[in-house]
Amino acid sequence: MRQYLDYLQDILDHGTRHEDRTGTGTIRVFGRQLRFDLTEGFPLLTTKRVWMRGVTEELLWFLRGETNIQSLVQAGVSIWTDWPLQRYRDxxxxxxxxxxxxxxxxEDDAFAERWGDLGPIYGKQWRDFEGPSRRVDQIERLVRGLRERPHSRRHVMSAWHPAQIEDAALPPCHYAFQCFVEGEPGDGRLSLMWQQRSCDSFLGIPFNIASYALLTHMxxxxxxxxxxELIFNGGDCHIYQNHLEQINEQLAREPRPQPTISLPANPPDNIRDYKWKDIELSGYDSHPPIDAPIAI
Structure with missing residues (x-):
């Protein structure tokens, strides 16, 4: 994961300071790419501990098509709580x-229904994208396409629905991805490339890398x-100005060997039915976590 540290240093060396929507301020560059060979290990950051349970539960939440935080919070995951909490307070x-x-x-289903919903975010767009004449389960279509037409150039997913952006608590940051197959099912290889318009490089990107790596495995x-191969294409790649101390601490650490990940030998028939207990992470030896505030 040395390339991730080089990416952070690149932003510090070449970025410009700007005010931003959150009022926090950023150092930002435009247009960066990172590539990870998944045959060499699972790209989970080792220069700080990344919470793989949270990564997994969020991805499974997306794959189930959910947009309410209730099941996430019930699983002990609070990464999406800030937005509905702020709305409730306001x-x-x-x-x-x-x-x-x-x-x-x-504890209160009615309260959760009223205040826990985030609007048409990732789960909605992945599993129930609304067009003018039809609704599309993009994940189901993608899996079917990979099985039946692996070499198609149409293995594309979009979370960006222009007509529904204003109704979402947060417009999608990672807004699209594409899959690419070499060879045939049975001995072929799958690569995934995702596009991200807004890249919180300290808190968000390590999480995104792990999430899309896990999705590629699934x-x-x-x-x-x-x-x-896993490929990240970033647009506005930024470091929040209140993360600089944490960034410098991380840059002073040496990366450690990547862990490995395994899925169940007998996979579920539907990708939405994987469970946290199905995911086995081995050999994850990381430096301690580094806390930092999230900008909302």
């Missing part, structure tokens, strides 16, 4: 704590292929 004037808000989300297993 609209009600109640300065509720995050713990109290999440407790109500977990798609490959569903289509009887081997995972090969």
């Amino acid at each position: 609209e009600t004037g109640d300065d509720i704590s995050q713990d109290a808000f999440e407790e109500r989300i977990v 798609l490959a297993q569903q289509a009887d292929l081997m995972p090969h």
Whole structure:
């Protein structure tokens, strides 16, 4: 994962300072690419600990087509709580704590339905994209295409729905991905390239890398292929100005060997039915976590 550290240093060396939507301020560059060979290991950052349980639960949440935080919070994952919590505080004037808000989300279905929904974010667009004349389950179509027409150039997924952007709590940052197959099912290789318009390089990108690497493994297993290459294409690649101390701490650390990951020998028939317990991460030896505030 040396290339990730080089990516951070590149932003520090060549980026310009700008104000941003959150009021935090960023150092930013435009247009960067990272490539990971999945045959050499699972690209989970080792210069700080990345919470693989959170990565997995979020991805499974997307794959189930969910847009309400209730099941995430019930699984102990709070990574999407900030946005509905802020909306609740703004609209009600109640300065509720995050713990109290999440407790109500977990225990009160009516409260969760009213305040836990994030609008048409990733899960909605992946599993129920609404067009003018039809609705499309893009994940189901993708898996079917990989199985039946592996060499098609149409293995494309989009989370960017222009007509629904304003209804989402947060417009999609990683807005599209494409799959590419070499060889035939049984001994072929699957690569995945994703596009990201807005790249929180300290908090978000390590999470995104792990998530799309896991998705590549899942798609490959569903289509009887081997995972090969993962490619990140970033647009606005930035470091928040209140993450500089954490970035410098991370840059001073030496990467360690990458872990490996394995999926169940007997995979579920539907990609939405994987569970956290199905994912086995081995050999993950990382430096300690580095905390930093999220900008909303």
